[in-house]
Amino acid sequence: MATTATSAGVAPESGAPVGTGGTRSIEELEAIARRLREDIVRMTTKAGSGHPSSSLSAIDVMTVLYFGGFLRHDPKRPDWPDRDRFILSKGHAAPALYAVLGESDYFPRTLFDTLRRIGSPLEGHPNMRRLPGVEASTGSLGQGLSIGLGHALAARIDGRGYRTYVMTGDGEMEEGQVWEALMAAAQFRTANLTLIVDHNKAQQSNLVERVLDYRPLAEKLRVFHWHVEEIDGHDLRAIQSALSRAQEVGGRPQAIVAHTVKGKGISFVEADWSYHGKPLAEDELARALEELKN
Amino acid sequence: MVALAEKYEIKLGKATRDAFGEALRELGGQDERIVVVDGDVNNSTRTEWFAADNPDRFFNAGIxxxxxxxxxxxxxxxxxxxxxxxxxxxxxxxxxDQLRMSVAFPHLNVKVVGTHAGISIGEDGPSQMAIEDVALACALPGFTVVVPADEAATRAAVRAMMEHHGPVYLRVGRPKVPVVYRSEADAGFEIGKANRLRDGRDVTIVANGLMVSAALQAHDALAERGISARVLDVATVKPLDEAAIEAAARETGGIVVVEEHLAYGGLGSVVAMAAARRHACPMAFVNIDDTYAESGTPEALMEKYGLTSDDIVRAVEGLAGARKRG
Structure with a gap:
């Protein structure tokens, strides 16, 4: 296994551990991912709306990033200047972000029950003004990589060592702004910027290849002068290796194309991409939670 | 704007974009937090002067x-x-949409500077003319929107914009413009504060940008006809100096709003809303109305699209006539 550096994942100034602990085994990470999947489907069913399937495809990568010793952050100090940034550009996967932030103790997990309710900081899409740990207000697709590039350039100007991670969806890659940002990041040689594409193959109305077939994605990113890793986005060891290798790349931004399954972990959601933007009904939730146990 | 200036014997100053570029260079040397990102027009927006001094804090993001x-x-x-x-x-x-989601909604401290605003850019034509920009910027919650009249006011506005915490849109122009203020101190620029440049009893002319000098010419022409016009430079469209508008409405009884912008959503709309709220009065509007312009010399365009001091005089007289009849 290539990863789980012990120094990463700890905020040196405060010495506070990140999230709920330090270095974890694959089995521990699997257990966390399972718990976060339960959180995602529970909170969206409770809310009566939201995008559980888009959150389920992304959650394994986010689990490794937040709990596998990669993201250096301090929930007690969300504005710590040297923290690594994670920007969820595919803002509709907000339940996944809330699950990892809750698991990291940015806020009490009881807030999950307030998702999408008036007055709750857990809005339908992430709002950085209302919830600590949210690095960018997203939901209008295509903007997160540009914002991440701004953070990466600020780090360079200030001589700070933090990294910026941005996660986009694969439908989101249809937005022209993403390609503007890809060109600019390569031009500015921001080696402190990592893009993760949650390549779950489906967007709102149809499969990505039937809407705008931009395949092959990895090759396109390579010819845009990015370092590219292409992995199974549900293989925790592969995610660890790709994130580790990304950190070693010099002079270039890195993209991780994570091949994922929309609705991963719940068979009847995996089989039907029309679950986009739909929470599970109460009886479906019970079946889903039963599946996640096994 | 050279021909117009000669006609009225007005002293031309620098273009407001030049004043922006100079002030940015000066402030950039004093505050390391200032970073400039330009859309590959740095030799037109004049951010190239900042870039020359601060290459590590300048990024050309391309087109x-x-x-x-x-x-x-x-x-x-x-x-x-x-x-x-x-x-x-x-x-x-x-x-x-990026101004909306990546700046306004999270209320980030971004300074947005648009140069070559209005039809006074001339020959390049409508595709290059921003005539909707003030309306768009005003529509963004939390944005401050500033349209300075001349060189000195622009320098002062750039300084104020940097000291202000929050998103700002600063609108500057391409051509040299007549001098309204002798110095930065004389401009007395403060965000949200209108400057009363002339006092008057009969009507108030509210203007900003390069229309301020036209409003001053109109003031003189009206004086010869026995009409006493107050002139307000309302450089800050948002937040508007509503007290100055209310005073104008109460004390002069009529307001003519003048801007190098479309009718809908610009200074005229904002001032009319304030007057309606505070003290309704008869109003008239001098602007580009609801149309795109065309290529031509700046002077020819300003005449054809109704943005001269003569147009302001006519609007004031029309308003006076309407008030008599009313």
Whole structure:
């Protein structure tokens, strides 16, 4: 296994551990991912709306990033200047972000029950003004990589060592702004910027290849002068290796194309991409939670 | 604007974009937090002068305004004071959703500077003319919107914009413009404060940008006809100096709003809303109305599209006639 550096994942100034602990085994990470999947489907069913399937495809990568010793952050100090940034550009996967932030103790997990309710900081899409740990207000697709590039350039100007991670969806890659940002990041040689594409193959109305077939994605990113890793986005060891290798790349931004399954972990959601933007009904939730146990 | 200046024997100053570029260079040397991102027009927006001094804090984002504004949002979220610049039409229109989501909604400290605003850019024509920009910027919650009259006012506005915490849109122009203020101190620029340049009893002319000098000419022409006009330079469209508008409505009984912009959503709309709220009075509007312009010399365009001091005089007289009849 290539990863789980012990120094990463700890905020040196405060010495506070990140999230709920330090270095974890694959089995521990699997257990966390399972718990976060339960959180995602529970909170969206409770809310009566939201995008559980888009959150389920992304959650394994986010689990490794937040709990596998990669993201250096301090929930007690969300504005710590040297923290690594994670920007969820595919803002509709907000339940996944809330699950990892809750698991990291940015806020009490009881807030999950307030998702999408008036007055709750857990809005339908992430709002950085209302919830600590949210690095960018997203939901209008295509903007997160540009914002991440701004953070990466600020780090360079200030001589700070933090990294910026941005996660986009694969439908989101249809937005022209993403390609503007890809060109600019390569031009500015921001080696402190990592893009993760949650390549779950489906967007709102149809499969990505039937809407705008931009395949092959990895090759396109390579010819845009990015370092590219292409992995199974549900293989925790592969995610660890790709994130580790990304950190070693010099002079270039890195993209991780994570091949994922929309609705991963719940068979009847995996089989039907029309679950986009739909929470599970109460009886479906019970079946889903039963599946996640096994 | 040279021909117009000769006609009225007005002293021309620098273009407001030049004053912006000079002030940015000066302030950039004093505050390391200032970072400039330009859309490949740095030799037109004059951010090249800042870039020459501060190459590590300057980024040419290419012809990609959406990304440029997103970058600025990220820079601001990490504690920088980013200045993004391009032609006003491209930065506001091409980058509008990014201004909404990456700047306004998170209320980040981004300074948006649009140069080459209005029809006074002349020959390049309508595709390069920002005439919707003030309306778009005013529509963004939390944005401050500033349209300075001349060189000195622009320098003062750039300084105030940097000291202000929050998103700002600064609108500057391409041509040299007549001098309204002798110095930066004389401009007395304060965000949200109107400047009373002439006092008057019968009517108030509210203007900003290069229309302020036209309003002053109109004041003189009206004086010869026995009409006493107050002139307000309302450089800050948002937040508007509503007290100055209320005083104008109460004390002069009529307001003519003059701007190098479309009718809908610009200074006229904002002033009319304030007057309606505070003290309704008869009003008239001098602007580009509801149309796109065309190529031509700046002077020819200002005449054809109704933005001269003569147009202001006619609007004031029309308003006076309406008030008599009313």
């Amino acid at each position: 990609a305004e959406s990304n440029m504004i997103g970058i600025a949002g990220g820079l601001a979220a990490s504690g920088k004071i980013p200045v993004v610049s391009s032609f006003a039409c491209f930065i506001l229109c091409n980058g509008f």
